[in-house]
Amino acid sequence: MEKQEFINKVDQYLIDPENIKKQAAINAKLNRQVDLAKTFFDKYDLALQRSSYIKNKALENTDKLLANFEFDLNNTKIKVIWATDAANAMNEIAALSKSYALPVYFDDAQIIKELDKDAESAALNISKTADVKSNFIALTKADFLVADSSSIICLNHETKAKQIQGNAAVQIFVCGIDAVIQSYNDLELIAALQSTNKYGEPTHANISIYNGNKLNEDDALKEDLYVIILDNGRSQILADHEQRSVLNCIHCNACSRSCPVALFSGEKAYGTVYTGPYGALVSHHIENNSNLTHLAFASTLCSKCNDVCPMNINISAFLAYSRRNAVKNKCVSKTENLTIYFWKNAVMKRSNMDKGGAKVKGFMFKQMLRKAWGNKREMPTVAHKSFNQLWRERKDFGN
Ligand code: SF4
Numbered sequence: 001m002e003k004q005e006f007i008n009k010v011d012q013y014l015i016d017p018e019n020i021k022k023q024a025a026i027n028a029k030l031n032r033q034v035d036l037a038k039t040f041f042d043k044y045d046l047a048l049q050r051s052s053y054i055k056n057k058a059l060e061n062t063d064k065l066l067a068n069f070e071f072d073l074n075n076t077k078i079k080v081i082w083a084t085d086a087a088n089a090m091n092e093i094a095a096l097s098k099s100y101a102l103p104v105y106f107d108d109a110q111i112i113k114e115l116d117k118d119a120e121s122a123a124l125n126i127s128k129t130a131d132v133k134s135n136f137i138a139l140t141k142a143d144f145l146v147a148d149s150s151s152i153i154c155l156n157h158e159t160k161a162k163q164i165q166g167n168a169a170v171q172i173f174v175c176g177i178d179a180v181i182q183s184y185n186d187l188e189l190i191a192a193l194q195s196t197n198k199y200g201e202p203t204h205a206n207i208s209i210y211n212g213n214k215l216n217e218d219d220a221l222k223e224d225l226y227v228i229i230l231d232n233g234r235s236q237i238l239a240d241h242e243q244r245s246v247l248n249c250i251h252c253n254a255c256s257r258s259c260p261v262a263l264f265s266g267e268k269a270y271g272t273v274y275t276g277p278y279g280a281l282v283s284h285h286i287e288n289n290s291n292l293t294h295l296a297f298a299s300t301l302c303s304k305c306n307d308v309c310p311m312n313i314n315i316s317a318f319l320a321y322s323r324r325n326a327v328k329n330k331c332v333s334k335t336e337n338l339t340i341y342f343w344k345n346a347v348m349k350r351s352n353m354d355k356g357g358a359k360v361k362g363f364m365f366k367q368m369l370r371k372a373w374g375n376k377r378e379m380p381t382v383a384h385k386s387f388n389q390l391w392r393e394r395k396d397f398g399n
Contacts, residue, residue, distance in 0.1 A: 003294035007374075009269035014376070020264060027257040033200025034254070040202040041192075051193050052312035054186045055248040062238065065147035065180045066229065072150035076212030081228045085288070086115045089228050093139060093172060096226065100170055102137045107164060109141035110251065111174050113273045114232060114286060138168030142175040142227060144190070148183045152227055154208040155191055157199050162206045173210075173227045177234050178247040190250060193310040197252035233285035243318045246281050248311040255305035255315055261298050270295065277305040277315045281322060293331040296322035339368050350388065358382040 013019055038044050058065060070080045083089035093115075097104045106112050144153040152173055156162055165171060181187060195204045210225060238244050256262045256276025267275045272283040272292060280295035296319050305315040326332055346352045356364070362382040373379055385393075 002291055005271070006265075006269055006294065006298065009271070010265040013266040013269060014264065019266060023263055023266070027263065030200055031257060034197055037196040037200050037202050040196070047189060047193060048310055048312050051189055051310060052245075052248060054181065054190065055250075055311055056245060058181045058186070059178065059238070059244060059247055061182075062177060062180060065182060066145075066177065068147040069145050069150050069180060073212045076150075077223075078150075078152070078210065078212030078225045078227060081226055083228050083230045083232075085232050086230075089115050089174065089230055089232075092228060096170070096172065097137060100137060100224075102135055102169060104137045104139050104172070105164060105168075106139035107141070107160070110273050111141045111176060111230065112139060114230070115174065135169045136167075137170040137172060138164045139172045139174065140165055142173035142179065143194075144187055145175060145180045145227070145229075146182075146184060146187055147180055150212055151184075152210040152225075153187060153191075154206075154210075155194065155204040156206040156208075157195075157201070157204060159206065162208065165208065168223065170223055171210075171225045173225070174230055175227070176230050176232070176247075177238075178249075194250045194252050197250075197254045197308075197310045233282075233288055236285050237282060242321055243281070246278070246313055246315070246318055248313055249278055250311060251278075252310060254308040254310065258304040258308045260300055260302065260304070265298065277319065281315065281318050290329070290331055293322065293326040293329070296326060336372075343368070354386065354388070358384045 041047050073080055081089075081092050083092060093104060106116075140154065142152045143155045145151070146153060152175075154162075154165065154173070181190065191207070192203060195201050212225070234247060237247055253276070255278055256267075259277050262276040270276075270279055270283070272279050272287060272295070274283055274286065277299060280298060283295055284290055284292040299316070299319050301316045301319060303316045306313070306317075309315060327337070358381070362379075365382065366379055369379070
C-alpha cells in the first residue's frame with residue numbers, strides 16, 4: 001500500500017469519530033484486564049527482563065535451535081517443511097492436499113494470512129470454513145517450537161481452532177523461523193506473558209503440545225502432521241544487527257493498543273497482515289514490498305509502545321532506524337528530501353534562522369509543510385520573538 005492510499009484510508013476512518021470511540025473503549029477494557037493479570041506475577045519487571053534475555057538468546061542461536069528441532073523429528077510422524085516465502089509454502093500445502101486428496105481448511109491467524117496475501121487460497125482450493133465432520137487437512141498456526149524436546153506448541157483462547165485441529169485427518173502447522181525457543185522452562189514464562197498481554201488472562205485456555213518423539217508408544221500421534229517453518233523475509237530482519245530483536249515479538253498486540261496512530265488510523269488503513277508499531281517495522285520485509293517503508297513514519301515516536309511491550313523491544317528506536325534506512329535507500333520523495341535539505345541549512349546557522357520576520361517565516365512554513373501537515377489541524381503561528389532574542393533580553397546580553 002502506497003503512502004497516499006494509507007492517508008486516504010485514515011481520512012475515511014476519521015470521518016466517523018464513533019470508530020475511534022469504540023476502539024478506544026475496547027482497548028481500555030482489555031488494558032484494565034491486562035493490568036489485573038499482571039498482578040499474578042510476583043515481580044513483573046523481572047519477568048520482562050528474563051523473557052527478553054531468553055528470546056534474545058534464542059534469536060542468536062536460531063539456526064542451531066531449528067536444526068536441533070528438526071533432527072529429533074527424523075523417523076517420527078512429524079515432517080518439517082522449510083519455506084522461503086509465502087508462495088513456496090502455498091505450493092507445499094497444495095501438493096499435500098493433492099497427495100491426500102483432501103481439502104484444506106485454515107483459520108485466520110496472522111501467519112496464515114501471510115501465506116494468503118495474494119488470495120491464492122481460492123486458486124488452490126483452500127478454504128476458510130471447516131466442516132468438522134468430514135475428512136480434511138487443518139492448516140493452523142503454531143505459536144512456538146521447543147528445540148530441546150522437538151515440540152510444537154499451540155496456544156489458543158478460542159475453542160474453534162482446537163476443534164479444527166482435533167478433527168483433522170492431517171494437520172499442517174505454520175510458524176516463522178523466529179518461533180523457536182530452547183526449552184519448556186522458557187516456554188512457561190513467555191506463554192504466560194503472551195496470555196497476560198494479549199487476552200488479559202494469566203494463562204491460555206488451550207495449550208496443545210505435539211511431540212513427534214512418541215512414535216512407538218501408545219499415545220503416539222495417530223494422524224500425519226507437518227510443520228512449515230516459514231522465513232518470508234525474517235532472515236533479512238535477523239541479519240540486521242540493529243533491529244533484529246524486533247523478532248522477539250510474541251504477538252500480544254499490546255503496542256497496537258497503546259499506539260495513538262494505530263487508534264486514529266484503524267487497522268484497515270495499514271492494509272498489511274501485521275499492523276500497529278510492530279507491523280510498521282516488519283511489513284516491508286514480510287510482504288517484500290519497499291513501498292511499505294512509509295509505515296515507519298506513521299508514528300509519533302512517543303515510546304508508549306516501549307513501555308507496554310512484554311519483550312522489552314525498543315520499538316520507537318527501531319522506527320527511527322527504519323526512517324533513517326528509508327531515507328538512505330531513497331524511499332522518500334524528492335520534495336521531502338529537498339524540504340529537509342533547506343530546513344537543515346536554515347537551522348544550522350543562527351544568521352539564517354534570524355532572517356525575515358515572523359510573518360515571512362510563517363508563510364514559508366505553510367508553503368513547505370502544508371501537504372505533510374494536512375488539513376485536520378491548525379499550523380502553529382511563528383512567535384514574534386525567537387528564543388534567542390528572548391534569552392538575550394532576559395539575561396540582558398544586549399543584541
Ligand atoms: S512488539 Fe512487543 S508489544 Fe508489540 S506485539 Fe510484539 S511483543 Fe507485543
